[in-house]
Structures are given as C-alpha cells and as structure tokens.
Amino acid sequence: MNRGKKYLEALKEIDRQSLYSPQEALLLAKQLSKAKFDESIEVALRLGVDPRKSDQVIRGSLSLPKGTGKQKKVAVFAAGEAAKQATEAGADYVGADDLVEKIAKENFTDFDVAIATPDMMVQVGKLGKILGPKGLMPNPKTGTVTNEVAKAVSEFKSGRIEYKTDRTGNIHVSIGKVSFDLKDLLENFKAVIDEIIRVKPPAAKGKYLKGITISTTMGPGIKVDPLKARLTEAEIEQVA
Numbered sequence: 084m085n086r087g088k089k090y091l092e093a094l095k096e097i098d099r100q101s102l103y104s105p106q107e108a109l110l111l112a113k114q115l116s117k118a119k120f121d122e123s124i125e126v127a128l129r130l131g132v133d134p135r136k137s138d139q140v141i142r143g144s145l146s147l148p149k150g151t152g153k154q155k156k157v158a159v160f161a162a163g164e165a166a167k168q169a170t171e172a173g174a175d176y177v178g179a180d181d182l183v184e185k186i187a188k189e190n191f192t193d194f195d196v197a198i199a200t201p202d203m204m205v206q207v208g209k210l211g212k213i214l215g216p217k218g219l220m221p222n223p224k225t226g227t228v229t230n231e232v233a234k235a236v237s238e239f240k241s242g243r244i245e246y247k248t249d250r251t252g253n254i255h256v257s258i259g260k261v262s263f264d265l266k267d268l269l270e271n272f273k274a275v276i277d278e279i280i281r282v283k284p285p286a287a288k289g290k291y292l293k294g295i296t297i298s299t300t301m302g303p304g305i306k307v308d309p310l311k312a313r314l315t316e317a318e319i320e321q322v323a
Contacts, residue, residue, distance in 0.1 A: 102308035108297040109268045116261040122300040128254045129294035138286045142247040144225040145278045149267035150242030152260035160199035172236035196239045198227045273314040
C-alpha cells in the first residue's frame with residue numbers, strides 16, 4: 084500500500100517498539116495530525132476472544148461522556164405515537180412500512196444508526212441483506228430495538244456509539260476529534276475501556292486486552308500499553 088508523505092512523516096515520530104500510555108498516545112496523535120479537516124480519533128482493541136463462538140461475541144453500545152464530535156443521522160422505524168416522539172426527538176428519518184419500502188427498493192442507507200420499535204422488527208427483518216452488512220440492523224443488545232425511541236434518538240444524537248467484535252476479535256470505535264481537549268479524549272477513552280472490560284465474556288480465557296492502538300483518520304497507529312489502559316478520574320484530572 085502506498086502511503087502519503089504526511090503519513091510517512093508522522094510515522095517517523097512514533098517509536099514502533101514502544102507501548103505508550105493513553106495520555107502519551109492521544110497527545111501524540113493530536114500533534115501529528117496534518118490533515119486539512121478535523122480528523123476523528125479511533126481506538127482499535129484486539130481482544131482475547133473467539134468470535135466464532137456465540138458466547139464470546141461482544142456487542143453493545145455506550146454513551147461517550149464528551150460525545151463523538153460527529154452529528155449522526157438517525158433513522159427510526161416506528162408508527163403512531165412512537166413515530167411522533169422520534170420526530171420530536173430529532174430523528175432524521177421516521178417511518179414504518181414506507182421507510183422499509185424505500186430502503187428495499189432504493190437501497191437507501193443514508194443514516195448512521197437505525198432504531199426500531201419491537202413491533203416493527205418483523206418488517207425490518209426483511210432488510211437484513213441491506214442493513215446487516217453495513218452494521219445498521221437494529222438490535223436489542225445495542226439499545227436500538229426499544230419502545231423508548233425518543234430516549235434512544237437523543238442518546239445516539241448526543242454521543243452514544245455501538246461496538247461489536249469483528250471476525251478476528253477486534254473492536255474499532257471513534258472517541259472524538261483531534262480538536263477535542265486531551266482531557267475530553269481521555270474521558271471518552273476511559274469510558275470505552277471500562278465498558279469493554281465490563282462486558283468481558285465469562286468464556287474468554289487468558290489475556291483479554293491483547294492490544295490497543297490509537298490513530299487518527301489519516302494517521303498511523305500508536306500502540307498503547309494495555310497495562311496502563313485503565314485510567315482513574317484522578318489521573319485524568321492531573322492532565323494540564
């Protein structure tokens with residue numbers, strides 16, 4: 084893969100043999116960002132799980148305390164009062180059979196999150212081949228199948244994110260933008276690590292947090308020491 088000049092220059096500033104603390108890695112990622120836009124900062128977690136086994140698949144959602152810095156488009160499958168509540172909460176697209184039909188016929192997926200009331204899942208289930216590969220299928224485990232649609236819309240609009248292990252046991256999530264203060268990024272990083280540790284499958288054996296990498300949208304990965312990944316509020320408060 085050919086890499087750009089800015090990427091290669093940033094790579095020279097990273098000690099590939101070292102494991103950084105979260106503070107050091109995030110600060111370095113901010114300093115090395117050279118893109119002309121506000122890059123996202125992403126965390127990749129390599130976990131000691133076997134996603135081929137159903138009892139070791141990790142999936143869920145959490146609210147980042149400082150948000151993601153990105154305004155998400157939310158689609159809601161609902162009818163009646165629930166549809167009205169979703170609209171009032173700020174959902175970008177709200178519909179029942181009509182929304183299902185639009186997606187089925189037009190392959191419409193111009194949204195980041197899909198939420199559905201339980202009674203709509205029979206119809207929404209028919210869209211599995213379209214929504215599934217894009218990670219947009221509503222799921223009770225991620226809080227996207229619910230009767231409390233207004234609450235769900237508000238949460239995803241304000242910084243709730245979904246996470247799921249891929250086929251190799253990795254999880255990738257965005258924790259904010261390069262323009263965020265270091266403290267805010269650390270708060271979000273802490274929330275992600277705490278959540279992933281909280282949902283560790285009982286069936287997972289051996290080392291759980293095998294690897295952690297922080298990167299910007301266009302930048303190289305910076306390895307974080309898993310032994311230093313769990314931050315305390317006191318440690319974050321000490322950051323200037």
